[in-house]
Amino acid sequence: MADDEYAYLQPDFDPSSLTVPRLRSILVAHNVAYPSSAKKSDLIAIFNSNVAPQARKLLNAQSRTVRSARGIVDVPSSQSSTNDDDEEDTADDNITVSATPARRTTRRTVARPTAEDIVAPTPRSTRRSFAPTSARRASSKHATVEPEPTPRRVARTSFPSEPPQPIYRDQGADSPFSKDNPFQSGSSPPSAYRHRSKSGDRRRTTIGPSADRERRKSRDARRRTDGFYRQEEDLTAVSRTPVARVKVEPEYEEEYDQMVAGEEFTPEEQNELMKAQEENPRSALSRIPRKQKPRSGAAKAGFMTVLFTILVAVAAVWRQEKVKVGFCGIGQPSEKFAGADIPKWASFLLPECEPCPMHAECRENLRIVCDDGFVPVQHPLALGGLVPIPPTCEPDSEKLRKITALTSHAVETVLREANAKYECGETKTPYLTEPELKATIAAKGKNMKDILDLIDQAIDDVPKRDEVKTKVDSQTSVRSFRSTSLAAVSFRCALKRSVRLTIRQHLRELVGILALAITVAYGQRTISKRRSTSTQAKHLAGVALDKLATQASLHAQDPVGYPEPLISMVALRDDVLRDEFRAQERNRIWTAVQKLVEGNANVRTMVREGRTGDVSRMWEWIGAVYRIEGGSAHQSPAVNVPKTRRTYCKGKDCKKHTQHKVTQYKAGKASLFAQGKRRYDRKQSGYGGQTKPVFHKKAKTTK
Incomplete structure (x- = not known):
């Protein structure tokens, strides 16, 4: 049934197979909002966008659900609830408890009658005592205790015994009823019935009416599917003994009695816990799991305060070291941090010196004295000197600002572009003479008044820049300036320059590798x-x-x-x-x-x-020779032809000089012709012979 109920969470589930009411119930079960006028297609779209992506998470949560050990519980009726309320009100009116200064709760001791204690029924008193059987642990903080100046004992009159109450007797294995509940398959197996001792039947009674009332309702009005067999024919009347007094128990006993085996206990652990509780309740107290109290806001605030204080202290020490280091060449080099040696891997934590700003005379502790016409200006992030950032000297007048602008233009524009052209091979020298530089600056500040005076002062400030190099011609005494910055070099030129410098730097290695x-x-x-x-x-x-x-x-x-x-x-x-x-x-x-x-x-x-x-x-x-069979040098047996030379060919088309015998029959004319032809061929080849064949009409065959 559980699998069918959550079948829509499967990966291959088709939501279109669900009805509209089923889709609405699924969306309501997962707290997904949807318009009341939504159609089935809209509901399917909402299901696919809100429920389907969380299917795996919901299935995992469902698989981790622990089954309940309470069994089947009946809903309490209004009549029983009313009776319980009346009884609880009557009982609460007759109980007066005084609390000690420490956190203590009142407990009522009710003795369960044994078989020998059965007496005749007596009139029912107006007060009833109950032993709560709720498995839920109630903390002492839920009880309302009226504080008293001094602890005092609670005394009350004894009540007559109650009428006989029916108790249920365990039928054991002879009963035809089963202990298993087929409708609660996920619950734990029922625990075996056992008789409790007098000390084990005590239960805590809270003073608060709401909590006690709820527990009494659940005890009297619900039915549990545990190991008890309900058979009316075995009912036995037992009289209740009067409650003599209400005894104040320590808090740890209350917590121990409240601990009932729950869902996380197996049946074996539950039996062991009950046995240990009966034998020695105090020794078993150490095994009670204590609920860890959440950390209060004050503890968290205290921890954050301590952490913030440590960070502020470290920052203050670092600022002090930074101020001591100061400007490069003036302050003290930092090798230790607050007197402690710093390893090499953590050397980046040490403060470094700062370069001296322009138009300033640098002194210790990051203090500067600016030149005439300049004033010190703090960095906006220095926070009034709290952060150790050195100040700079800024022009104090319009004229100085113009001179600074002309100087920046001469260095950052003119000299850098000249250096870029030299690096790219467009010019032969990166230096610009002073007259050339003045002419270029004059074109920039032609709208300024007193331009010549401003240019002269700007030229005097150019050599003060770190990126500018100056050389003087020995013959004309004319100064030339060059910028070493590559900021104006284009990407293509920078790539060519990098390759060229790399080849020049590693020329020997490259030649060796090539060779x-x-x-x-x-x-x-x-x-x-x-x-x-x-x-x-x-x-x-x-x-x-x-x-x-x-x-x-x-x-x-x-x-x-x-x-x-x-x-x-x-x-x-x-x-x-x-x-x-x-x-x-x-x-x-x-x-x-x-x-x-x-x-x-x-x-x-x-x-x-x-x-x-x-x-x-x-x-x-000169080695061994062999006879060639079937080759061009094959030699046939010699043939003796009278009055004729040996012939070496047979037929007109024969091109191989092989010896053979000539047989002259009636067609001997052809044979004689062949003999004469061979003689002619031999003569042409240098071997001599007749030029014409000789024909004999009556030639005889010879061998």
Whole structure:
């Protein structure tokens, strides 16, 4: 049920599914104002803007709610309330309590009758005594006590016993009724019924009528779902013993009796507390939680006063140290604060000296004496000298103010702009001569009277500025002025200047870094190139060795076709590196190949004349040779052809000089033609032979 009641607080809840009365009740429950004429769309908008953002917070608060231990409580009826009021008025009229000077409360001791004390019923008296069973602790400050000069005992006459009152007897486990309340599932489990002793049945009686009346109403008119079983057939009449006297008890006993297990106690802790209360009430008093009284306004004010006093004292000491330091070069340097050493990390707390203002003669303790025509002026934040801020000297007349304005214009405008142009490279010198400066200032103050006199005094004040440097020409004795301020330099110029000065300052380091970078790059490139050349040379050396071995094999198989087993190194180089057209690069690569080839023991190197008549370096393969199968140097078995030379081709399109046998059949004319053609080819190649083929009509096949 609780989950359905707060389902609208879930993140994925759609408020449009609620009815208008439900939306209004939700807004009222969360104290959200809404117009009475609002429609459902307006209510949904108010819900989304006020209730939905707080859904998580409301769910957390709901989850932290502690369930009640009071059980189901009946609302008191008007009749019982009226009876209780009458009884309370009668009882209050018959009780007189005198209070001691200390905070004490009156308590009534009521003895509960035992089974042996049951007597015959007697007439009911006009006074009744009750033992309050309220679980709420009532502080002594709620009781109204009439002070008396001296404490006195309260005496009253005893009353006859009351008529028998029905008491309820615990039926134990045999009762068909359960102790659990299904409608109060969140409450604590009921505590077991037990008989109380006489001392444990005492309850505090407050003098105030309102508090006592409310407790009596709640005791008589409500019904609790604890461990008591209500069965009318087991009622037993018990007579009440008369109350002999009202005894004044100490305050701590009252507070101890008022402490009843509440919501924060578990059933086990509740039983232990009751046992300890019965055995020794005073020893269990130390476990009573005391409610901490809130700090009064006077305590807070006292603390703030002490803190403010400490701050004022520290400020006064710092002001004294600041005054001692004074102006730079005149006062005493501060190394200690109020005679105490200050660590380096806290050195910023020490006061620093102040620069001496213009047109002033600085003295100790931040005192100045101004020049003629100037008067000292306190800073507006100095508060009449309370705050240690040094005064300044201001012009005391209109003429001095004009001179100061011209001086400021000469320094802050003219000289700074000249320095900015020099820093940006627009001019060659940052200095302005005195005549140039006067001419510029005259253009500024042309409307002033006595401008020449004012300019002369302004020029005399220019060198007094801290940012101005002066130099005198040794030949003409003309003064030149320059400002060191960079306030007039533009951002672009300042950036260029910063880069230029940085390069100039770190030129050596930059050159070293650049040279190192170039060296590293060149080294990496050289190493990479060498590795590439080495790999390429190994591959080309293998190709050259294969060609030498092939040449040797062909020469061994066909000495006529391949009369020389040698190969020129230059020819082999150009054959292997046919894709490289740069002579320098080709020679560089072949140098590595030559070292690898000539380092092979199967290669013989010699210098001799080739077939073309060129003398060059020759390589010869002297290692083992192999027979080439299916290659250009394949040699077939020899064929003996009578009256003819050996032929080396079969067919007209044959371009390979391979020996074969010639079989002359009826079509032998083609075979003879082939023989003559080969002879003609051999003659053209230098081997000689017939120029025309010889045809024999009746040629025989020979082997």
